[in-house]
Each structure stands twice: as structure tokens, then as C-alpha cells.
């Protein structure tokens with residue numbers, strides 16, 4: 001089954017809306033297989049945002065992401081990477097549709113509440129950065145029979 005890395009950024013934790021993000025994924029039918037609160041290091045975030053290392057916004061995003069705890073999660077289910085991005089909405093909250101997390105809870109790009117992997121490959125790479133293998137739990141949910149045909 002496909003997996004993705006979803007994180008509630010420091011703004012989402014400080015604004016006490018972590019449950020909103022969790023609820024969206026739970027309600028859709030996805031399975032939570034990893035979750036922890038992390039004070040991320042500069043090294044971890046540099047690895048996470050390596051593709052943006054030379055972009056002008058890199059110092060800003062890293063400084064923001066180290067400003068408070070991040071809720072790191074692994075969610076599992078069919079097409080969860082693409083659907084997860086849809087649940088979160090466009091990167092710029094002002095362009096994000098209402099009904100998405102960023103559309104409902106964000107205004108500025110640098111305070112866009114959440115992160116979601118943009119491909120299956122990124123998801124696997126990011127999950128390795130944020131979680132050790134034993135922190136991702138494998139289990140069966142009875143509701144799966146009612147979610148998948």
C-alpha cells in the first residue's frame with residue numbers, strides 16, 4: 001500500500017489545528033501508521049528541503065521550520081500521495097481551494113500549515129529522513145473491508 005509523509009508545520013501546531021489535518025485523512029479513510037512531535041534540527045531540515053537549498057526562500061523556510069515542534073506523520077492507503085496533496089491544497093494558501101487545509105486555514109505562503117510529499121519517491125525519501133523503520137507501525141483495520149472493494 002502507498003505511503004506518504006504529512007507534517008503539520010510549527011504554525012499549525014501553535015494554532016492548535018493539528019486535529020483538523022488528522023481528521024481530514026482519517027475521514028477520507030487513510031490509515032495512520034506513524035506519528036510524532038519533533039523539534040527538527042537544521043541538518044534534518046536541510047536534508048528534507050535539499051531540492052530548495054539554493055532558492056532564496058531556503059533560509060526563511062528552515063528558520064520557520066525550526067521555530068517550534070512539527071507533527072510528523074505517515075499515512076497509508078490507495079493513491080495517498082496524490083490525494084494527500086489535494087487534501088492540503090495549493091502551496092500558496094491564497095490560491096488554495098476552500099475545503100483544503102491551506103485554503104481553510106492559511107494566508108501566507110511561508111505559513112501554509114502543512115507539508116505533504118509530492119511523489120511516491122519523495123514520500124519514501126522523506127519518511128526515511130523523519131522516521132526510523134520501527135516507528136512506522138504495520139496493522140490491519142477492520143474498516144478496510146468497507147473502504148476497498
Ligand code: UDP
Nearest residue numbers: 057061090091109110111112114115116118
Ligand atoms: N515557500 C515559501 N516561498 C516560496 C516557495 C515556497 O515560503 O516562494 C515555502 C512554502 O512554505 C512551501 C515550502 O517552502 O510549502 C516548500 O516549497 P514547495 O515548492 O516544495 O511547496 P510544497 O511542496 O510544500 O507545496
